[in-house]
Amino acid sequence: MLIADIARTSGAVAGTSGRKAKVTALAECLRRADAGEAAIVVAYLSGELPQRQIGVGYAALRDLPPPAAEPSLTVPGVDAAFTEIGAVSGPGSVARRRDLVASLLGRATRPEQDFLIRLLAGELRQGALDGVMAEAIAAAAEVKPAEVRRAFMLRGSLGPVATAALADGVAGLRAFTLEVGRPVKPMLAAAAPSIGEAFGKLKAEAAVEWKLDGIRAQVHVSGGEVRVFTRTLDEITARLPEVVEAVRGLPVRAAVFDGELIALRPDGRPHPFQVTAARTATRTAKSTEPVPLSVFLFDVLYLDEGAGTASDGSGDLLDAPGAERNAALVRVLPEELRMPRVVTGDPVRAKEVFDEAVARGHEGVVIKSLDTPYTAGRRGAGWIKVKPRHTLDLVVLAVEWGHGRRRGLLSNLHLGARDPATGGFVMLGKTFKGLTDELLAWQTERLRELAVREDDWVVHVRPELVVEIAFDGVQHSPRYSGGIALRFARVLRYRPDKSAAEADTIDTVRAVAPVMD
């Protein structure tokens, strides 16, 4: 298969806002790929190329060689070239990489050059196409989309799922199973502005759980071994001995739990989020004394209680309804390891739980359907979060050099929400409020790494960094393409645990904040 095919498909997908048209274009492209190429096609089209691994700076992409007249680059050929570029190291590696990129681009036609540059610069990398891509794989392989989504949840990446679907259909997809020790993509929550609205979306009775502002953790137990993974599926076991200790002695042969880890003060109220985050951050100030994390588990995806017990045998619980998974959780976990939870059909009672959680310094509640299975992502909205004050996770699109005291620092952030219709981002406003000196220094360094171009004092960056923003409301604004702007936006913190594909969408912004005039 030729890169020209992928470039053309990428253009077609970007050029239409219709979901169906996107799926059709992607499926058509996948049908032309052989099973081995499919994984690469999927990765490139969803912009999943690991830029940092390839390590091509923007400078290498600025001076383009003249384009080739005819397309000749093949998918395996380009992939091999990327691997070669990524492997260059040692003295002179920057120049060597630049030469290799120039040689690759010199063999590309103009549209192929455009595509490869956007791929290398990370500008295709919104991954917003995950849902669309899963549907396209299903269409190309002639299987149900649910089969593809399930395999994606279990495997964590769509490339290998596409290969399996095209090579072996449903049988290939079902070969992806839940294995203790291998993390799966976590279930996420939709948002509602109030308890009443959240209840309105679920059946009469639902579970109301505290929402703690900690770190999501998937805890895998097998025999005496405990392993802990983040929501981005990275292993953090070695950093959290107290979590391993808390879970080690449970009466299970094997299990996979889902939950939240948080640093609590002796009075049970949470420490500021940074204290929790410091326990798993890769770059931390060594001077701070680590504060132990408490474990609050709220789901179980797999359970084998061992011979002679209630569930004698092994069991993947992903398809079991919420109430049944919780019953299993209650059976094997002591109360102090479980997330506080009340089952009720009464919104007034639910509001009491919410008020209590907030009074104790927590974020709010997650209202959970009793009958939905465990599914990755926000699909189906079996979980709905309600907070007293909604915040948004937005993507930094650009940043302005500061003035005065902030001279030499990247300060005023341009904030964007995801636009699922286009796969791009919609700008919602700017802010330099809420930034501490520490955050300013950190973002200056990080955003310089992500810079793609600079005009006057505005540095445009690869849309990768997710920042959590508080705001007072949303108002109409002709200045931005989405027609709305945030009022009094201020930075709460960065969300390095989230990718741009997980940032809030423009639809979420409208759902949590009615537009004021």
Ligand SMILES: Nc1ncnc2c1ncn2[C@@H]1O[C@H](COP(=O)(O)OP(=O)(O)OP(=O)(O)O)[C@@H](O)[C@H]1O
């Ligand atoms: N009881 C709970 N049930 C589920 N998730 C919980 C609970 N308590 C805290 N959480 C956290 O809330 C997150 C679910 O909300 P969501 O899917 O919107 O992710 P998020 O965007 O990280 O949330 P937020 O930014 O609001 O913390 C989970 O990833 C988890 O870390």
